[in-house]
Amino acid sequence: MAASAENDPLLLLRQSIAAGSSITPIASPESGAEVPLSKATHLQFSQPSRIAIPIDSQTRFVSSGSPVDLRSIYFAWLNREVAIPDYNASATKLNEELAGAAAVHKFAFVERLDLITWLEGASEESEYIKPLAGDKDAAGAGSGAAAATTAASKPTAATARSGRGTLDPRLAVVYNGERRMGDHNTVLRGTKPTDFSGIRKLAAPFMAKKASHPAAAIISSNPSLALNQKPSRRPDPIILLSPSASSLLRMSNIKSFLESGRYVPPDNSSTATMLHIQRTMRDIDPARPLRFILVEGPEQFKPEYWNRVVAVFTTGQTWQFKSYKWSQPQDLFRHALGVYVGWRGDPAPENVRAWGHGVLQTQVEKWRDPSQPGAETGRWRDREVMEAIWKAIEANMRSKGWKRDSGPTKESGEGEDDSERKRRNGVLRVD
Incomplete structure (x- = not known):
C-alpha cells in the first residue's frame, strides 16, 4: 500500500500543489527539460522526492465509468481559473496539437469543480476518486494525502519563519493545533457537489405567472413600485x-x-x-x-x-x-x-x-x-x-x-x- 501511495499520480499532484513545488512536463525521464504539454511524455514531480510519471498514466479519477489520464488532470488544474467556455476551447486546441496521439478529457462543470477542490486540499474525499488498492474506503486516500501534505508543507513554512533548517519545536506545537480552512467552494457546496438544477423546475411556474401579470396588477399589489413610474402623458384637449x-x-x-x-x-x-x-x-x-x-x-x-x-x-x-x-x-x-x-x-x-x-x-x-x-x-x-x-x-x-x-x-x-x-x-x- 505504501508503494502504491508513493507513486500514485493524484497524490503526487496534490502533495506538490500543497508544498508549492515544481511540476514539469518533460519529453523523457533523462532530459528533465520542460516542454509543451502536447510534446510531453512524462510529468516530473519534485516533492516529496524527484520522480517522473508517464503522462498517459490512468488515475483513480473516474468519469462516466472510465479512468481519466494524468495529462487531462494536470491540464484541468492549469486551467482552474478560466471559465468553462475558455477551458473547453483550450482543450480542443491541445487535442489538435496532439494530432490523434492522445486526447484530453473535457470535464463537466461538477467534475472539474470536485477535482480542483480535492487537489487544493479543501476536501478530503471525492465521489469521483476511487480509493487506493488495499484501502477499506475512500477516506483512507484522503487521510493519507492530508498527512503527506501536512508533513510536506508545514516544515517548509516553519523553516522559512524560523530561518533554520529544522522545525522549531515551539512552532510544531502551534502547527499541530491548526485547523485547515476550506475555500469558497467547500463553504458553499460542502465536501460533495450539489445539483441545483431541480430548483429551476420549482421556480418555472412562479416566473411564468410573474411574466403574465400586467404592470397595473404588479403596481397595485406593491404600491411602492408606483413611486418609480414615469408620470402619465398629458392628454390632448x-x-x-x-x-x-x-x-x-x-x-x-x-x-x-x-x-x-x-x-x-x-x-x-x-x-x-x-x-x-x-x-x-x-x-x-x-x-x-x-x-x-x-x-x-x-x-x-x-x-x-x-x-x-x-x-x-x-x-x-x-x-x-x-x-x-x-x-x-x-x-x-x-x-x-x-x-x-x-x-x-x-x-x-x-x-x-x-x-x-x-x-x-x-x-x-x-x-x-x-x-x-x-x-x-x-x-x-x-x-x-x-x-x-x-x-x-x-x-x-x-x-x-x-x-x-x-x-x-x-x-x-x-x-x-x-x-x-x-x-x-x-x-x-x-x-
Missing part, C-alpha cells in the same frame, strides 16, 4: 365644432382662423373629420405648446373624452347637442365653454342670448370679395376675435385643473355659480 352648414367656422377654415387669426369662408368640399392645431397656453405651460384636437361630432368618443372637451362652437341650433353627453345647453355650458361666431352688425340668435354667460359671443367682419375695393377693411379685427377665443379657452382649462404635466382634475362648471363663470370667462362678448 378637445374642441367640438358645429356641423351646421350655416356655421362660419367649419373644418375647412377653422385651422387657419385659430392659428393665423384671419377669416376665410369655409369650403364645403372638405372631407376632413379631425384636425390638430398647437397653441402655447402661457398660464398652463409656457415651455411646451398644447395640441388641440378639433372634431365636428362625438361619434368616436369614449366616455372619458368628455372630460377633455374645453370648447364647443355653436350656431345656436340645439339639434347639434342631441348626441352629446349633456344634451341640454344649460348643462353643456356648465361643463364646457360655448363659442358663437357671427357677422359683425348682425344680432346673435335668440337661443345664444338665452344661454347667457356660458357662451362667448364674438363677431367677425363680413366677408367681401377680395377683388372689390375696401374688401380688406376691418380684417385686422379677426386676430382680435381669435385672441379673445383663446383667452376664454385658457381660462376655462385652468378652472378644470389643466396643468403643465396633467389634464383636468374635475369637470368644469361643477360647484360654480353664474358670477364665477363670468370671472372665469372674462369679457364674454367681443364686438
Whole structure:
C-alpha cells in the first residue's frame, strides 16, 4: 500500500500543489527539460522526492465509468481559473496539437469543480476518486494525502519563519493545533457537489405567472413600485365644432382662423373629420405648446373624452347637442365653454342670448370679395376675435385643473355659480 501511495499520480499532484513545488512536463525521464504539454511524455514531480510519471498514466479519477489520464488532470488544474467556455476551447486546441496521439478529457462543470477542490486540499474525499488498492474506503486516500501534505508543507513554512533548517519545536506545537480552512467552494457546496438544477423546475411556474401579470396588477399589489413610474402623458384637449352648414367656422377654415387669426369662408368640399392645431397656453405651460384636437361630432368618443372637451362652437341650433353627453345647453355650458361666431352688425340668435354667460359671443367682419375695393377693411379685427377665443379657452382649462404635466382634475362648471363663470370667462362678448 505504501508503494502504491508513493507513486500514485493524484497524490503526487496534490502533495506538490500543497508544498508549492515544481511540476514539469518533460519529453523523457533523462532530459528533465520542460516542454509543451502536447510534446510531453512524462510529468516530473519534485516533492516529496524527484520522480517522473508517464503522462498517459490512468488515475483513480473516474468519469462516466472510465479512468481519466494524468495529462487531462494536470491540464484541468492549469486551467482552474478560466471559465468553462475558455477551458473547453483550450482543450480542443491541445487535442489538435496532439494530432490523434492522445486526447484530453473535457470535464463537466461538477467534475472539474470536485477535482480542483480535492487537489487544493479543501476536501478530503471525492465521489469521483476511487480509493487506493488495499484501502477499506475512500477516506483512507484522503487521510493519507492530508498527512503527506501536512508533513510536506508545514516544515517548509516553519523553516522559512524560523530561518533554520529544522522545525522549531515551539512552532510544531502551534502547527499541530491548526485547523485547515476550506475555500469558497467547500463553504458553499460542502465536501460533495450539489445539483441545483431541480430548483429551476420549482421556480418555472412562479416566473411564468410573474411574466403574465400586467404592470397595473404588479403596481397595485406593491404600491411602492408606483413611486418609480414615469408620470402619465398629458392628454390632448378637445374642441367640438358645429356641423351646421350655416356655421362660419367649419373644418375647412377653422385651422387657419385659430392659428393665423384671419377669416376665410369655409369650403364645403372638405372631407376632413379631425384636425390638430398647437397653441402655447402661457398660464398652463409656457415651455411646451398644447395640441388641440378639433372634431365636428362625438361619434368616436369614449366616455372619458368628455372630460377633455374645453370648447364647443355653436350656431345656436340645439339639434347639434342631441348626441352629446349633456344634451341640454344649460348643462353643456356648465361643463364646457360655448363659442358663437357671427357677422359683425348682425344680432346673435335668440337661443345664444338665452344661454347667457356660458357662451362667448364674438363677431367677425363680413366677408367681401377680395377683388372689390375696401374688401380688406376691418380684417385686422379677426386676430382680435381669435385672441379673445383663446383667452376664454385658457381660462376655462385652468378652472378644470389643466396643468403643465396633467389634464383636468374635475369637470368644469361643477360647484360654480353664474358670477364665477363670468370671472372665469372674462369679457364674454367681443364686438
